[in-house]
Ligand code: NA
């Protein structure tokens with residue numbers, strides 16, 4: 001179990017690193033576009049599309065597992081201070097199971113979507129040039145699948161704790 | 163017990179594709195089916211234009227307003243029509259020509275069938291013009307102007323004349339223009355009202371810029387179409403043909419006239435492009451047909467693209483003649499489109 | 515009637531939230547189940563598969579992580595300490611000076627930023643730790659910024675107002691001008707709340723004067739220059755058209771990093787902490803956004819618009835009754851829906867009613883945006899509260915922020931009543947033009 005835990009931590013941190021790189025890329029790309037447009041009068045083509053279809057998708061989905069691992073998903077904790085600890089533990093397990101099922105379901109259906117977009121070779125037209133966007137359709141299933149695994153692991157971990 | 167179809171225009175309430183396309187379909191469907199069919203409209207908060215393909219493919223929507231240029235990879239023939247935008251002149255003619263072309267082209271029908279969709283007609287905007295904050299009368303005036311471009315042909319046009327095409331979503335045009343990140347838009351004059359540009363634009367210059375016509379107004383989910391009886395299919399087809407004409411009438415003519423009036427009231431100045439500029443724009447639109455064919459050949463391996471372009475051009479020239487002949491009359495266009503196109507469609511096999 | 519399914523959905527949503535299921539997952543699960551029961555599995559799978567990507571892949575949305583990053587960098591690199599020193603030097607006589615300055619800082623930020631979420635995000639990390647350190651109740655500190663964020667969509671530019679203008683065919687400029695007044699009134703009302711709290715509940719907001727009076731205004735200004743440069747960069751660039759509000763986020767974040775480098779407080783840890791916190795906040799907010807969008811689509815499918823129009827359009831009501839019903843509808847929808855969806859569901863119902871009554875659509879636009887913004891801070895789905903929860907995670911829980919928002923919510927209700935009672939207030943500025 002310990003080695004699985006450590007592996008999960010490493011994967012989660014790796015995902016966070018990729019996400020952080022995505023953030024910096026977004027910053028630099030937009031800043032470069034603003035500078036190029038105003039100083040050289042030459043906008044960088046497809047900035048809008050690359051930001052929305054690449055960086056945003058990367059930032060949103062890949063870090064999900066890491067966010068779950070750091071228990072940072074937002075919930076409304078009204079009952080937290082009222083529930084006795086056995087019930088709290090039961091609720092934690094229940095939440096982990098529900099989360100795992102939902103993540104897995106989304107991973108499954110978005111995978112189908114990604115395959116469809118890959119087959120069609122989905123692209124967007126930017127000022128007359130085709131920018132392929134099908135690759136980023138694979139990010140949601142990857143992100144959701146990893147989140148499902150992390151929550152499953154958490155459920156098992158809480159259940160096994162004495 | 164009436165059969166109710168879930169229909170979605172994907173557009174906000176005031177837009178012609180809601181008010182004069184989908185609300186009309188909801189009105190005509192019971193009339194054409196003796197009350198056997200009806201419609202349940204779904205608003206843009208449920209299905210937007212970007213989600214229309216999925217909504218049709220998953221059966222969330224039975225009949226939806228699909229803008230094929232959102233999904234060029236799935237519908238190469240509509241993408242080709244989109245590349246030909248600059249050739250548009252007469253809204254009724256463009257709508258009827260693309261309808262006739264699509265209904266009778268085997269590859270188009272195959273594409274649609276692969277995408278799980280059935281085609282029931284197109285529409286067209288009015289001729290685009292330059293809506294700008296700086297006066298534009300000559301080609302020189304365009305130098306360095308940042309213009310919103312709604313698609314590849316407009317970008318090619320802008321670049322050809324030394325302007326800088328900017329691709330932003332239509333909803334962001336207002337903000338971008340008010341902040342000065344763009345100097346104007348290549349658009350339907352209706353955008354003055356539909357996207358409130360009337361508050362910002364100072365000059366309008368008509369110049370041959372084509373129309374937006376690569377549309378599939380009443381895209382029907384294949385599963386829905388299969389489940390309908392032949393009578394029901396025919397009723398939907400008749401209702402769609404009528405509403406399609408209402409839409410081109412509104413989007414292509416009436417809404418443009420209303421917007422022009424509002425523009426004049428707001429003090430927007432209408433400028434005449436000088437002869438040389440107009441001629442250069444006309445020539446560019448002609449030459450751009452070749453580019454359109456090249457793009458389609460390169461992107462989709464459509465080797466016969468040049469002959470497809472020729473076929474389409476001859477169709478819209480034919481329909482320009484008809485539209486001229488009936489004096490752009492809505493009722494006459496409904497009859498002619500029925501006669502020339504839909505009456506020849508066999509509902510027992512079309513789209514199946 | 516399928517609206518019944520909608521009510522069931524809302525009920526189950528509350529139950530799941532009470533069971534401590536994360537907000538995003540509760541919204542997604544209920545929407546999915548609801549759509550299955552209304553239309554069957556296939557359409558429900560369709561919505562489940564395409565909403566995540568289509569919600570996230572958005573240019574406008576990209577401003578949110580960038581403004582967050584700007585706030586986190588400014589906080590971690592201690593650029594903002596000077597700002598509060600300056601506020602203290604100027605406002606030290608005012609009780610609750612920190613909260614009052616934060617609210618006015620939100621208003622200033624609102625003049626460049628079109629979104630309430632981005633305003634809350636950028637101010638939250640800067641202001642809350644300072645207030646807590648000065649002895650403010652964490653709940654009230656967080657609540658004041660969550661509410662202060664809503665000013666972002668009231669003072670122009672405002673994405674919500676642009677969409678309202680487009681959907682209702684009303685002059686956006688006029689709605690903007692009306693928004694200036696209401697935005698300022700909102701800021702003042704929040705400041706009044708702070709003063710009242712400082713007066714009546716010194717345990718929540720310390721009543722005593724700040725110690726900042728040793729600091730001369732000159733010294734404070736010297737400490738504040740990095741932030742002034744940053745503000746000048748973002749404001750100046752926006753107003754002179756060098757970049758749009760969406761791009762301003764990236765420019766601001768880049769500017770904050772450069773300022774930190776210039777001041778000498780930039781280091782690996784600052785960058786690492788800022789990027790990770792930004793990432794965590796962005797990812798957990800976007801998935802809630804996906805859930806909120808799915809829930810909006812679910813409610814749209816239940817025929818909510820038709821239900822509202824049958825309930826309200828059928829009744830023969832007076833002006834006051836009509837306004838009361840409109841306010842109640844928006845407050846209820848605002849609890850669980852995101853503002854764009856709530857606007858799209860309701861406008862087709864309300865606009866014809868208002869046209870028939872001859873009510874100014876400019877005025878109504880300002881009212882609607884105010885009401886939708888109240889929804890950003892009401893439980894159980896209050897996006898501004900969630901963003902604050904993430905930037906102030908060491909200090910407060912979601913529930914505490916919702917409690918801390920309550921006094922400001924009361925101010926919002928008062929402002930709403932004022933807007934309805936005195937339409938001329940809203941229409942004064944647009945009328946001048
Ligand atoms: Na604002």
Ligand code: NA
Nearest residue numbers: 848849889895
């Ligand atoms: Na709310």
